[in-house]
Amino acid sequence: MRIPSLLPVLALLIFGCSSFPKSSELPVGKFERIPLIGKFTAERTRLENGLTLVIVQDHSSPTFAYQTWFKVGSRNETPGYTGLAHLFEHMMFKGTKNMKDGEFDRILESAGAEGNNAFTSRDYTAYVQELPIDAFDLISRVEADRMVNLIIDDQAFKTEREVVQNERRFRMENSADGLMYQEIFGLAFTQHPYKWPVIGYPEDLERMSAVEARAFYTTHYAPNLATVVVVGDVEPNQVLATVKKNYGPLPPSAEAPPVSPITSEPPQKSPKHKTLKLNIQVEKLMMGYRIPEATHPDAAAVSVVRSLLAGGKSSRLHRALVDTGISSGVDCYDIDDRDPSLFIIASNLQKGHKAAQAESVILRELSRLTAQVVSAQELERSRNIMNFAFYDDMGSSMEKANFIGRYSTIAGSFEKGLEIFGLSQKVTGEDVKRVAALYLRPANRSVIIGAPKGTIPAPVAQSAGGGP
Amino acid sequence: MIHQHRLSALMGVLLLSANANAIEIAFERDDTLPIIHMNVAIKTGSVSDPEGQYGITNFVGEMLLRGTRSRNKEQIDLELDQMGARIAIETRAEALIVRGSVLSGEIGPFLKLLTDLITQPSFPEQEVRKLKAEIVSQLLEERSSDASLSQKAFASFLFGSHPYGKPVDGNISDVEKITKERALAHFDRLFRDKQMVVIGSGDVGEAQIREWANALALARPGDVIVPKVTPPQAPAKRRLLIVDKPDRTQTQIDAGLVGVRMTDKNFFPLYLANHAYGGASFSARLTVEIRVKRGWSYGAYSYFKHGRQPRFWQYHLYPAAKYTPEALGHSITMLEKLHQEGISPDEFTFNQKSLVKSAGFMYNTPKKRIENALLERTLDLPDGFIKSFGPNLTKVTLDEVNAAAREFFDPAKLSITVLGTAKDLRDALIKNAGINPEDVKVMPYDAN
Numbered sequence: 001m002r003i004p005s006l007l008p009v010l011a012l013l014i015f016g017c018s019s020f021p022k023s024s025e026l027p028v029g030k031f032e033r034i035p036l037i038g039k040f041t042a043e044r045t046r047l048e049n050g051l052t053l054v055i056v057q058d059h060s061s062p063t064f065a066y067q068t069w070f071k072v073g074s075r076n077e078t079p080g081y082t083g084l085a086h087l088f089e090h091m092m093f094k095g096t097k098n099m100k101d102g103e104f105d106r107i108l109e110s111a112g113a114e115g116n117n118a119f120t121s122r123d124y125t126a127y128v129q130e131l132p133i134d135a136f137d138l139i140s141r142v143e144a145d146r147m148v149n150l151i152i153d154d155q156a157f158k159t160e161r162e163v164v165q166n167e168r169r170f171r172m173e174n175s176a177d178g179l180m181y182q183e184i185f186g187l188a189f190t191q192h193p194y195k196w197p198v199i200g201y202p203e204d205l206e207r208m209s210a211v212e213a214r215a216f217y218t219t220h221y222a223p224n225l226a227t228v229v230v231v232g233d234v235e236p237n238q239v240l241a242t243v244k245k246n247y248g249p250l251p252p253s254a255e256a257p258p259v260s261p262i263t264s265e266p267p268q269k270s271p272k273h274k275t276l277k278l279n280i281q282v283e284k285l286m287m288g289y290r291i292p293e294a295t296h297p298d299a300a301a302v303s304v305v306r307s308l309l310a311g312g313k314s315s316r317l318h319r320a321l322v323d324t325g326i327s328s329g330v331d332c333y334d335i336d337d338r339d340p341s342l343f344i345i346a347s348n349l350q351k352g353h354k355a356a357q358a359e360s361v362i363l364r365e366l367s368r369l370t371a372q373v374v375s376a377q378e379l380e381r382s383r384n385i386m387n388f389a390f391y392d393d394m395g396s397s398m399e400k401a402n403f404i405g406r407y408s409t410i411a412g413s414f415e416k417g418l419e420i421f422g423l424s425q426k427v428t429g430e431d432v433k434r435v436a437a438l439y440l441r442p443a444n445r446s447v448i449i450g451a452p453k454g455t456i457p458a459p460v461a462q463s464a465g466g467g468p
Numbered sequence: 469m470i471h472q473h474r475l476s477a478l479m480g481v482l483l484l485s486a487n488a489n490a491i492e493i494a495f496e497r498d499d500t501l502p503i504i505h506m507n508v509a510i511k512t513g514s515v516s517d518p519e520g521q522y523g524i525t526n527f528v529g530e531m532l533l534r535g536t537r538s539r540n541k542e543q544i545d546l547e548l549d550q551m552g553a554r555i556a557i558e559t560r561a562e563a564l565i566v567r568g569s570v571l572s573g574e575i576g577p578f579l580k581l582l583t584d585l586i587t588q589p590s591f592p593e594q595e596v597r598k599l600k601a602e603i604v605s606q607l608l609e610e611r612s613s614d615a616s617l618s619q620k621a622f623a624s625f626l627f628g629s630h631p632y633g634k635p636v637d638g639n640i641s642d643v644e645k646i647t648k649e650r651a652l653a654h655f656d657r658l659f660r661d662k663q664m665v666v667i668g669s670g671d672v673g674e675a676q677i678r679e680w681a682n683a684l685a686l687a688r689p690g691d692v693i694v695p696k697v698t699p700p701q702a703p704a705k706r707r708l709l710i711v712d713k714p715d716r717t718q719t720q721i722d723a724g725l726v727g728v729r730m731t732d733k734n735f736f737p738l739y740l741a742n743h744a745y746g747g748a749s750f751s752a753r754l755t756v757e758i759r760v761k762r763g764w765s766y767g768a769y770s771y772f773k774h775g776r777q778p779r780f781w782q783y784h785l786y787p788a789a790k791y792t793p794e795a796l797g798h799s800i801t802m803l804e805k806l807h808q809e810g811i812s813p814d815e816f817t818f819n820q821k822s823l824v825k826s827a828g829f830m831y832n833t834p835k836k837r838i839e840n841a842l843l844e845r846t847l848d849l850p851d852g853f854i855k856s857f858g859p860n861l862t863k864v865t866l867d868e869v870n871a872a873a874r875e876f877f878d879p880a881k882l883s884i885t886v887l888g889t890a891k892d893l894r895d896a897l898i899k900n901a902g903i904n905p906e907d908v909k910v911m912p913y914d915a916n
Contacts, residue, residue, distance in 0.1 A: 037501065038500050038501040038502065039499075039500050040500070058500075060500070060832075060833075061828065061832035061833070062828065063828060063829065063832050093750070102750075102751065102756070102760070105749075105750035105751055106751050106818070109749055109750070109751055109818075109822040109826075110818060110821055110822055110825070111825060112822065112824075112825025112826040112827075112828070112829075113826065114826050114829040116750070130829060132825060132826075132828060158763075159760070159761070159762070159763040160763065161763075162763030162764075163759055163763045163765075163766055164766075165788070166718065166763070166764070166765055166766040166786070166787065166788055167766040169717050169718035169766075169788055170718060170766050170767075170786055173717050173718065174614055174716060174717060174718045175612075175613075175614075176612040177612075278612065279611075279612065279713065279714060279715060280609070280611070280612040281608040281609070281611050281612070281914065282605050282608045282609050284609075284612075311549070312545065312548065312549035312554075313545035313548070313549070314542070314545040314546045314548075314549040315549070318545075322602070323541075323542075323598070325598060325601055325602075328602045328605040328606050328609060329606075348605070348606075348609045349605070350601055350602065350605040351601070351604060351605045351608055377550075380550070381546070381549045381550050383552075384549070384550060384551065384552030384571070385549055385552050386552075387552050387571065388503070388552035388553065388554070388569070388570070388571050391501045391502060391503045391571070392503060392569060394501065395501065395503075395833065395834075395835060396833050396835070397833075
């Protein structure tokens with residue numbers, strides 16, 4: 001990411017379990033029409049070289065969002081070279097065979113581009129812009145150009161590596177929350193690439209050179225590995241014609257990217273704890289529970305659990321932690337990654353209270369969730385909160401494009417996101433009880449406590465449920 | 469009383485205005501998604517906090533959600549969640565905004581609840597105590613955020629005792645002194661129909677919103693009784709404040725000047741000059757010199773912050789600690805160049821074209837148009853002011869830009885804050901920033 005948040009979008013939506021077409025099964029040059037949301041419909045097709053194209057018409061303003069999503073993130077890195085996917089994303093704004101260094105930004109800004117940026121996650125990398133409608137051919141041409149014609153200069157790589165080291169200082173070294181986020185993945189995962197931070201370790205960044213970046217580019221950037229999403233004041237046939245003109249001549253990658261040597265993570269059998277001494281003045285707590293991948297059949301119920309626990313001010317953890325004066329805030333995230341990931345509960349303590357106390361309260365609330373079936377009224381509240389968030393998060397062209405690109409990339413199609421949202425509205429109290437017992441059990445947790453330097457943290461909280 | 473008439477339909481915005489004694493309304497019908505956003509803004513914010521009660525406007529706003537004559541906090545929370553609705557408070561220097569959003573099918577009960585919160589708050593003692601404890605803890609927690617601490621320190625350093633220097637959420641000692649009586653009295657001063665603005669968009673008819681706003685206005689007649697904010701005094705010389713925090717491997721540099729009003733004749737020329745120096749552009753001088761060429765800082769940018777009176781122009785860098793003195797020195801040299809030489813014809817052409825072409829993105833969605841209307845109404849700007857950026861920037865000339873830059877960007881009056889580890893940086897900062905040691909202050913990061 002060049003300026004905004006590196007941390008992955010902590011979406012409220014998750015995936016379902018039905019199967020959807022692989023990109024190679026999409027019709028070439030013909031559109032599939034798929035209802036998206038409200039009055040919006042998506043149209044999807046594929047070029048002969050394998051590029052997937054999704055278009056949504058929205059004629060409310062003479063502008064459009066243009067996003068290019070690649071199926072590569074930190075999960076595709078290897079130990080010793082962590083952070084390469086993100087550092088490479090920075091290099092994509094350098095020169096190409098047809099554009100000098102800096103020209104990409106200058107051309108787009110001259111055309112009135114808004115939000116010309118990029119971001120990298122564990123599973124994907126995306127390049128995003130919004131533009132006035134007269135710049136459609138331009139953006140399509142320059143994006144196609146940098147997909148295959150990038151020049152990775154040694155000196156530019158070294159300078160950009162220093163920029164990324166500074167980004168790391170900003171997001172991790174000098175940020176209590178950033179450090180805890182890094183550490184919770186490091187604690188919860190022992191084998192899988194999700195254990196290392198997307199931004200990488202400083203010593204790994206220092207070790208990298210333009211040589212690795214060039215190899216990464218060749219392996220992971222090609223039309224058959226990308227999805228282009230266009231949302232705005234466009235006409236699908238014209239978009240397809242322009243995209244064909246600019247991307248059509250690009251060759252697909254000669255061979256599929258090597259299957260990443262990703263080791264599945266062994267089950268967690270006992271809780272893990274780590275305390276970080278930080279420059280903070282109130283304690284902080286972050287708990288991570290191992291949950292299944294975004295496309296798992298239980299994902300919808302997990303998302304409902306998240307909403308029940310911290311979806312609104314009447315939620316269980318808000319009541320138990322904030323209204324009682326223990327914490328000043330609490331949040332939950334069910335991270336929708338391609339592989340099994342984490343359900344995170346984060347809370348900032350109030351003055352004079354200890355993180356271990358909040359952990360005990362959370363364990364008690366989770367135990368309650370596994371012991372009793374949630375009432376129909378509480379379940380309905382939770383569904384309403386999720387329903388609202390679904391629409392609220394899809395208001396702009398960029399947000400719609402983000403939804404389509406993200407789910408197309410990590411789940412194979414955006415319909416999965418839609419389907420899982422539908423499934424979440426049908427989750428029952430018994431479903432909630434079952435998944436809470438399965439995934440939010442005490443032994444499945446990893447806990448990071450942020451404690452002010454010079455203080456002694458309280459003893460580790462014991463599970464209310466009496467063992468793992 | 470409310471008296472409305474249609475003023476204009478601008479990009480789909482239905483503007484309903486009012487006579488001199490009534491609530492103002494702007495609402496845009498948008499039926500593309502089944503959702504509605506409604507904001508009720510009071511046209512004064514933290515600048516109305518009395519001396520010794522900093523943070524009370526924000527406190528009053530938050531207390532609206534914690535009890536009315538007919539509902540306690542638990543009932544309010546349950547009702548909102550049951551509807552799938554959100555209500556949150558945003559406090560600015562010159563606005564207090566009650567922000568609400570709801571699924572369109574629930575608009576009726578939602579508006580009833582909103583009216584109750586705004587017109588019948590009860591400020592329960594227990595909730596006053598709880599909110600004070602939460603805010604104090606949040607202020608303590610904020611000390612872990614270097615960027616936030618630095619920004620607050622910069623505003624306080626630049627404006628001194630002027631209301632623009634106050635933190636909107638207050639400080640710990642003042643928040644701890646807030647009482648129910650003081651909060652109620654402050655509520656009574658602020659929430660009057662002549663100072664209320666209702667702005668929203670979504671899938672609901674205009675008549676329903678008008679009827680609701682009318683009832684709201686009738687319940688809180690009157691005008692706000694708070695002192696007018698006077699223009700701030702610009703510091704006379706270059707000064708440096710080091711916010712001392714241990715173990716920093718990276719610093720936060722905030723440097724700037726007292727700004728201009730958006731209605732100032734030099735506003736659009738300065739807006740263009742700022743864009744060339746450090747605006748939201750990867751081609752701007754600061755980004756190119758500090759980040760692209762040298763890799764010193766991940767971010768390097770500048771911007772204006774606006775108010776009814778001149779607020780500030782500021783640039784922000786966050787370099788590695790080891791590069792901080794050089795980065796600060798170089799940024800000041802660049803500002804001196806901008807002040808003396810202005811921008812080149814090529815820079816002018818590029819930046820003008822870029823700004824004019826992208827101006828449509830300032831108002832291309834209902835959400836953005838709501839924010840524009842909020843800004844225009846709370847800062848007393850003309851209706852459609854934000855939409856005028858493109859046409860106004862088109863008229864600006866290079867000579868106007870450079871004349872304004874010579875007048876405004878005076879590096880000799882720069883106020884600079886650096887959040888970092890003082891013992892490692894102080895001497896090098898003094899040297900690189902060209903500052904007299906007597907114009908340097910060091911303040912512990914947890915002093916306030």
